[in-house]
Amino acid sequence: MTGPAGGDATSEPNRERTGRGLSRRRAMTLAGAGVAGVAGVAGGAGALLAGGNEASATGSAAGSVPFLGEHQAGITTPAQDRLHFVAFDVVTKDRDRLVAMLQEWTAAAARMTAGKDAGVIGAVGGMPEAPPDDTGEALGLPPSQLTLTVGFGPTLFRDAQGRDRFGIAARRPAALADLPHFAGDALRPELSGGDLCVQACANDPQVAVHAIRNLARIGMGVVSVRWSQLGFGRTSSTSRDQATPRNLFGFKDGTANLKAEDAGLLRDQLWVQPDDGPEWMTGGSYLVTRKIRMLIETWDRSPLAEQEMIVGRTKGSGAPLGLRDEFDEPDFAAKGDDGEPLIADTAHVRLAHPDANNGARLLRRGYNFVDGSDGLGRLDAGLFFIAYQRDPRRQFVPIQTRLARNDAMNEYLRHVSSGLFACPPGVRDAADWWGRGLFG
Numbered sequence: 001m002t003g004p005a006g007g008d009a010t011s012e013p014n015r016e017r018t019g020r021g022l023s024r025r026r027a028m029t030l031a032g033a034g035v036a037g038v039a040g041v042a043g044g045a046g047a048l049l050a051g052g053n054e055a056s057a058t059g060s061a062a063g064s065v066p067f068l069g070e071h072q073a074g075i076t077t078p079a080q081d082r083l084h085f086v087a088f089d090v091v092t093k094d095r096d097r098l099v100a101m102l103q104e105w106t107a108a109a110a111r112m113t114a115g116k117d118a119g120v121i122g123a124v125g126g127m128p129e130a131p132p133d134d135t136g137e138a139l140g141l142p143p144s145q146l147t148l149t150v151g152f153g154p155t156l157f158r159d160a161q162g163r164d165r166f167g168i169a170a171r172r173p174a175a176l177a178d179l180p181h182f183a184g185d186a187l188r189p190e191l192s193g194g195d196l197c198v199q200a201c202a203n204d205p206q207v208a209v210h211a212i213r214n215l216a217r218i219g220m221g222v223v224s225v226r227w228s229q230l231g232f233g234r235t236s237s238t239s240r241d242q243a244t245p246r247n248l249f250g251f252k253d254g255t256a257n258l259k260a261e262d263a264g265l266l267r268d269q270l271w272v273q274p275d276d277g278p279e280w281m282t283g284g285s286y287l288v289t290r291k292i293r294m295l296i297e298t299w300d301r302s303p304l305a306e307q308e309m310i311v312g313r314t315k316g317s318g319a320p321l322g323l324r325d326e327f328d329e330p331d332f333a334a335k336g337d338d339g340e341p342l343i344a345d346t347a348h349v350r351l352a353h354p355d356a357n358n359g360a361r362l363l364r365r366g367y368n369f370v371d372g373s374d375g376l377g378r379l380d381a382g383l384f385f386i387a388y389q390r391d392p393r394r395q396f397v398p399i400q401t402r403l404a405r406n407d408a409m410n411e412y413l414r415h416v417s418s419g420l421f422a423c424p425p426g427v428r429d430a431a432d433w434w435g436r437g438l439f440g
Contacts, residue, residue, distance in 0.1 A: 061203040062142035067110045069426040070283055071271065074147030075388050076260040076363065078239040080201040083231030083367040084208040085289065085384065086216070087194025087419060088223040090156065095166045099439050101222040105150070105198075105215055106433040115143035118214035135217065137210050144204035148211055150434045151287050151421025154178055156195040171438060173277040175286055175391045176422045182404040184415065191291060191417035194226045199287075199386070201365075205230070227417070229291060231367025231384045238365055244318060244326060248294050248368050248381055249412075251311050252318035255326055256353070258363040269361045269390055276391065280437030283425030285388040288396045291369075291417030294382035299412045310408045312349030320349060346408040352399060360395040362387040382413075392420065 061081075065073050092098060108118040117123055119133025126132050157172035158164055198215055202208040209230075216225055235247045236254030240261050247253040258265055267273070272281045299307070308314055308321065318326035322334045322342040330349055334342045343350050354361050365388070370381040389395040404410065424437055 062144055064114055064143035065145050065147050067113045067148075067427065068429065068432075070428070072149045072284070072423055072426045073113070074149035074199055074201050075270070075285055075365075075423070076238055076266065077145075077147050077201070078242055078260065079234040079236060079365045080145050080147070080203045081232065081234060082202050082205040082208050083384065083386075084200045084205070084212045084228065085231070085386075086198055086200075086212050086228040087153070087226045088196040088198070088216075088219065089226045090165070090195040090222065091224050092222045093165055095439070097222050098166060099435070101219050102150075102435045102439070103433045104218050106427060108214060108218055109148040109211070109434075110427070112138075112211050112214065113143060113146045113148060115141075115146075118211075118218070135210065135213055137213075138207055141204060141207055141210075144202040144207040146200065146202040146207050146211060148215075149199040149201075149287075149423060151197045151199075151423040152435070152438065153194045153196065153419065153421050155193060159195075166439075168438060171278055171280065173281050173422055175272075175277055175281075175393060176420065177393060179288070179392070179418060179420050180397065180401075182400055182415070184404055184410055184413075185418070186414050186416055187418050188416050191227045192419060194419060194421075196223060197287070197289075197419065197421045205232070229369060229384050229417075231369050233368040235366045235368060235383055236364040238363065247383055248296055249299055249307070249311075251307075251313060251315055252326060253366075254364050255313075255318055256361075258361055265361065266363075269395070270363050270388055272390055281422055281424060284423050285363075285390065286392050287419075287421045287423050288385075288387045288389070288392055289417070289419040289421075290385040290415055292383045292385055293380065293414040293416055295378075295412045295414070296381055297378050302412075309344055310346075310348065310412075312343045312347030321347075344408065346406055348403070348407050348409050351402050351407050357399050357402065358394075360389075360399055362389050362395055362399070388423070 065077055067073060090098060111120075112118055117134035117139075121133045123132045123134040123136030123139055154172065154176050156166070157169045157176075198212060200208040200211045202211070212228070216223075234245050236257045237244050238257065238260055240259050244252045244255050258269060260266075270285055272284050272286075274282050276282070302310075304315060312330065313320055313326075317324070319328055320330035320343060322331060322336075330343055330353065332341065332343055332350055332353075332355070336342050350356060364386065366383055366385045368381070369384050370379060372380055374380045387396055424435060427433060
């Protein structure tokens with residue numbers, strides 16, 4: 001699924017052109033120099049910044065989420081219903097071209113999250129003889145709470161051959177250490193890794209796909225798609241205003257997830273702090289993705305009591321075994337009539353609980369997926385796991401190590417894809433852009 005490795009040609013005939021016969025960068029300059037122009041079109045930087053970019057969308061599921069702010073939107077933003085996630089390989093060796101693309105991506109992202117076309121000319125405003133600078137499939141659709149979140153993978157700093165292509169190897173954070181191999185991993189290299197990633201979340205799948213499609217279009221010749229994933233039906237709540245959703249095993253998922261309202265926990269567990277590493281990551285977060293195929297046909301033939309024992313919660317209410325309410329704190333000391341723990345030592349809830357992991361927590365915002373069938377009469381379905389955290393070495397890695405070794409649920413799971421990305425802080429103002437702290 002790796003895309004073709006485009007070239008580095010920079011001659012005028014090879015540049016993508018807008019409908020006015022100008023290079024895109026020239027058109028952006030005329031429109032107001034990148035994000036500055038976007039902010040003007042969207043009502044000014046002050047309007048975009050109002051309330052911070054992690055606030056709830058305005059009004060309804062069709063509203064917009066502010067793009068500018070201290071943190072990137074799409075992390076603690078109340079989880080939307082749909083996902084299009086993509087990992088890119090950088091195919092240029094030209095640092096300036098990569099920086100220019102990131103600036104153009106930022107301008108396009110600010111426009112699209114405000115419900116506007118990706119470019120200043122738009123899908124239908126240009127000359128008929130030239131390609132438009134928006135693909136057009138979102139015309140007439142509302143913003144649908146679209147958020148776009150960018151991250152940088154380990155191979156952006158040094159590629160597989162150890163080359164420092166862009167002079168940034170010394171700026172790689174220690175927390176962006178390669179993930180170890182976990183017991184039971186069946187990872188497919190072509191579905192893992194990536195130099196860059198973009199997470200598009202929205203309440204309309206066409207809005208999310210439109211955003212990714214336009215970023216890929218803008219990046220042609222600089223990046224190519226390595227792998228991507230569509231998701232539906234969020235599997236975690238990131239706000240106390242959201243009900244806990246269910247995963248494809250039928251169980252409530254993410255009951256104990258970090259929430260946007262947990263300011264103290266977010267500071268300690270989610271956001272990179274000033275003394276954690278390089279300054280360019282302060283206010284950012286680290287993203288781990290895992291595509292986890294669920295063997296749902298096997299699970300569906302398992303008795304209800306066995307399913308509940310594996311999870312450690314009742315299937316109906318979501319309460320920990322032995323308790324009544326979903327949000328009751330699990331009692332891991334409680335025993336049944338047979339003298340055995342009500343929540344088994346191999347139960348998922350016990351192994352993933354912060355008490356079993358030195359207090360480590362994750363902010364999860366994963367999605368269900370169904371990617372057709374596997375050719376053997378079974379659905380290719382499962383969970384696209386997404387987790388943000390302050391330091392994967394102290395959070396995801398020890399939690400997943402414990403789960404991979406002991407979780408009874410592993411009999412029904414296959415981890416086939418993995419990704420790790422450093423997500424910088426938010427775009428602060430109209431002069432800022434994705435990656436400015438890293439490349440500036």
